[in-house]
Amino acid sequence: MTVKLLAFAGSVRKESMNQKLLEQVVAQVKAEGAEVTLISLEDYDMPFYNGDIEAAGFPESVQKLKALFKSHDGFILASPEYNASFTPILKNAIDWVSRPMEGETPLQCFKGKVAGLVGTSPGKFGALRSIVQLTSVLASIGTLVLPEVVSVAFYKDAFNEDGTLKNDADKGAVERLAKRIVKIAAVK
């Protein structure tokens, strides 16, 4: 059966470098034979998590995002780095999606799924600090996070004008992640 992966970035900025990186990863994952649903969190606009909002009923955007998580074998997340961590829009989405709706098993959207993490930043850490924290969060809620992460440092020098990666080491990391996530998602 074809592997189905959901992909989105933790930035909704028009010129997001993480979105550009994600698009290249998605192309590579498709080349490996997977089906990918690439979305922007901008299209799933949700309030900051608040138990009172949840008690009044899950927002439609959250319900739609949860349905997507459930219908995919795993996800590819592109994580920018804000103050050595991942972004609030990403955390908020994870928090909402982690909340159980009626009829769901606990953490159904995350348990047994596989995640590939990528990130880029203007600094020397290449969003790696955000990837490490994101790994910890996702692993805690039952997702198998692949060790083949893609971290692209000094993004001003790392990308061509058209948004493609310049150097072979980064392209190789994208290829390794793409191969691995398709392989693991197929057997998990």
Ligand SMILES: Cc1cc2nc3c(=O)[nH]c(=O)nc-3n(C[C@H](O)[C@H](O)[C@H](O)COP(=O)(O)O)c2cc1C
């Ligand atoms: C609140 C805030 C904190 C940031 N902290 C870091 C940081 O710790 N390390 C880093 O390399 N870049 C940091 N940056 C710069 C972001 O990495 C940069 O804005 C990047 O372009 C965001 O990703 P995007 O291009 O996908 O939107 C920070 C930016 C903001 C707005």
